Amino acid sequence: xxxxxxxxxDLWYEGWEHSVxxxxxxxxxxTEYALAHLFDATRSVRWWLRxxxxxxxxxxxxxxxxxxxxxxxxxxxxxxxxVEGKANDRANDxxxxxxxxxxxxxxxxxxxxxxxxxxxxxxxxxxxxxxxKGSWESLIALAKPE
Numbered sequence: 607x608x609x610x611x612x613x614x615x616d617l618w619y620e621g622w623e624h625s626v627x628x629x630x631x632x633x634x635x636x637t638e639y640a641l642a643h644l645f646d647a648t649r650s651v652r653w654w655l656r657x658x659x660x661x662x663x664x665x666x667x668x669x670x671x672x673x674x675x676x677x678x679x680x681x682x683x684x685x686x687x688x689v690e691g692k693a694n695d696r697a698n699d700x701x702x703x704x705x706x707x708x709x710x711x712x713x714x715x716x717x718x719x720x721x722x723x724x725x726x727x728x729x730x731x732x733x734x735x736x737x738x739k740g741s742w743e744s745l746i747a748l749a750k751p752e
Contacts, residue, residue, distance in 0.1 A: 609646070613639045622646050630656040636732045637691030638676050644735070645679055648742035654679045665705075665712045673705040675727075681742070685724045687751070688713060694732045710752035727752045 607614075609621040613635030620629045624646050632638035638656075645654040657663045659674035665688075667673050677689040688709055696702055706729050713727040728751040730738075738745040 609643070624648075624651050624653050626653050626655040631658075632656070634691070634693065637693060637730070637735060640732075640735050641677060641689060641691045641730065644738065644740050644742060644745060645677070647740055650682045650742045652680045652682055665708050667704060667708045669704075673708055675709060685726060687726050687728055689728045689730065691730050691735060692732075697729075697731045713752050 607617045607619050609619045611617075611619065613632070615633060615635075616631055618629040618631050619639075619642075622628070622630060622642070625642070630642060632642065642654070642656065645651045655663075655678045657674055657676060657678060660672070661674055663678060664672035664674050675688045675690050677687075677691075679687040679689055681687065690706070690709065692702060706727075709727045709729075713725045716722050716725045728746065728749045730745060730749050734745065734748045737748055
């Protein structure tokens, strides 16, 4: 399915310019699918990778469970970003907040360790994604990342 098609959950979309993989699937149109389009249209993004649950990339939480963030993004300045898109009405759920804290702690630890480049975490709600209007720089400014 072309990346320009209307969103439908669990379809595989192709035609991405900056995605590491030729096709990607998404659970939500207003968050994951919208973020993929934002990443793909932004010259400031070198590449992006859609991460799946379960998948090869996770952050271990304090309770031993795995958190699979939605994306890994590398920007033109060489910063790696762990990115999570979330529906407005779920942004303050206790489990969502716990995952967010785990990801922020992880990014801070890896960044401070200093041997794996600069890593940061973005938690972007539907409102933030919409207000960013397709701009990576606006997304960062609005999300106020770790």
